[in-house]
Amino acid sequence: MKQYNVGILGATGMVGQRFATLLAEHPWFRVKVLAASPRSAGKTYEEAVGSRWAMTVPMPESLKGMVVRDLNAEKEAIASEVDFVFCAVDMKKDEIRALEESYAKLECPVISNNSAHRFTPDVPMVVPELNPEHIEIIEAQRKRLGTKRGFIAVKSNCSIQSYVPALHPLREAFGLTKVLACTYQAISGAGKTFETWPDMVDNLIPFIGGEEEKSEQEPLKVWGTIENGEIVKATVPSITTQCLRVPVSDGHTAAVFASFEKKPTKEQILELWQNFKGIPQELELPSAPKQFIHYFEEDNRPQAKLDRGLEGGMAVSVGRLREDTQYDYKFVCLSHNTLRGAAGGGVLLAELLAAKGYFD
Numbered sequence: 062m063k064q065y066n067v068g069i070l071g072a073t074g075m076v077g078q079r080f081a082t083l084l085a086e087h088p089w090f091r092v093k094v095l096a097a098s099p100r101s102a103g104k105t106y107e108e109a110v111g112s113r114w115a116m117t118v119p120m121p122e123s124l125k126g127m128v129v130r131d132l133n134a135e136k137e138a139i140a141s142e143v144d145f146v147f148c149a150v151d152m153k154k155d156e157i158r159a160l161e162e163s164y165a166k167l168e169c170p171v172i173s174n175n176s177a178h179r180f181t182p183d184v185p186m187v188v189p190e191l192n193p194e195h196i197e198i199i200e201a202q203r204k205r206l207g208t209k210r211g212f213i214a215v216k217s218n219c220s221i222q223s224y225v226p227a228l229h230p231l232r233e234a235f236g237l238t239k240v241l242a243c244t245y246q247a248i249s250g251a252g253k254t255f256e257t258w259p260d261m262v263d264n265l266i267p268f269i270g271g272e273e274e275k276s277e278q279e280p281l282k283v284w285g286t287i288e289n290g291e292i293v294k295a296t297v298p299s300i301t302t303q304c305l306r307v308p309v310s311d312g313h314t315a316a317v318f319a320s321f322e323k324k325p326t327k328e329q330i331l332e333l334w335q336n337f338k339g340i341p342q343e344l345e346l347p348s349a350p351k352q353f354i355h356y357f358e359e360d361n362r363p364q365a366k367l368d369r370g371l372e373g374g375m376a377v378s379v380g381r382l383r384e385d386t387q388y389d390y391k392f393v394c395l396s397h398n399t400l401r402g403a404a405g406g407g408v409l410l411a412e413l414l415a416a417k418g419y420f421d
């Protein structure tokens with residue numbers, strides 16, 4: 062496989078640090094640029110991150126001495142030095158939208174973890190196992206932007222990465238009509254640790270700004286279809302959610318209830334989960350989990366602490382499948398929010414795009 066030079070915009074943040082650890086040894090991608098705000102620019106990566114390093118593994122030696130660049134002021138230079146960038150920044154939505162579009166217009170593709178472009182109709186929002194065909198919209202987007210190489214592709218919000226994969230094969234086989242999901246989300250999803258957010262120890266906060274809207278709307282785009290150069294959202298299932306912040310460092314859990322046009326048997330559901338494979342598994346992309354959905358028979362699994370790291374944090378764990386009195390079935394899902402749900406999902410999307418020639 063060809064090697065690509067990459068940049069990380071927002072490299073000093075929580076998701077950026079994940080990108081740094083995942084990419085330091087990546088077989089296809091070489092980190093050439095680390096960029097962040099003017100506060101970090103000009104310092105080495107080690108100095109700029111300082112005590113904010115939140116990963117359980119040490120900062121990669123190869124990146125420690127790299128000088129952090131200013132992602133706004135040095136756009137042209139950065140875009141000319143790399144084949145594409147990963148982007149995870151904490152800025153105002155309209156600023157992020159403009160930033161990502163300006164990199165794309167400089168012919169530098171952007172793989173984004175931010176929500177700013179998730180509902181731009183010609184920007185694909187991809188979970189590589191579920192809707193890889195949406196990357197075909199990139200041709201229409203390039204026409205709109207007037208670019209030859211540049212484009213924006215985004216990954217979905219971390220909250221939906223746990224339950225939408227489990228619902229996906231059931232939706233295709235049995236027609237999903239109604240979903241209720243309550244999510245129990247880790248503090249790293251807010252870019253925090255227990256050190257930086259001590260109020261979360263022994264606590265639960267029943268509100269995460271904007272999360273319920275994302276959790277209800279984003280699955281419909283993932284399940285949408287390409288029509289006339291736009292991704293048109295699916296109209297079913299109807300989805301309702303409640304999203305809570307819980308005292309867990311990493312790993313978002315979802316308690317899910319679902320009803321179908323044709324109610325499957327429990328065995329049919331388990332068989333679909335067991336056999337579910339997507340393009341990442343078929344192409345054996347470097348970050349793809351071998352088994353995407355792992356089902357646990359034990360009543361007390363999946364557990365965030367025990368199971369979030371399954372297959373490098375890229376698999377989805379499911380358990381407690383049983384019939385419900387109001388919906389057809391209920392079950393519990395878990396995924397690692399900063400791996401599968403953020404940086405890992407972004408890297409897997411980039412691998413899919415690389416394998417399909419979108420960076421050439």
Ligand SMILES: NC(=O)c1ccc[n+]([C@@H]2O[C@H](COP(=O)([O-])OP(=O)(O)OC[C@H]3O[C@@H](n4cnc5c(N)ncnc54)[C@H](OP(=O)(O)O)[C@@H]3O)[C@@H](O)[C@H]2O)c1
Binds near residue numbers: 074398
């Ligand atoms: N954490 C998660 O689990 C998760 C999951 C999915 C998506 N996301 C999304 O990913 C993005 C980043 O999240 P995070 O948790 O990594 O945030 P974070 O830890 O607060 O990091 C923010 C990054 O943005 C940079 N930044 C902030 N203001 C800037 C400015 N005015 N100009 C240029 N750079 C600026 C920071 O640079 P300095 O260090 O120089 O200030 C830092 O690198 C957000 O859009 C978030 O919604 C997060």
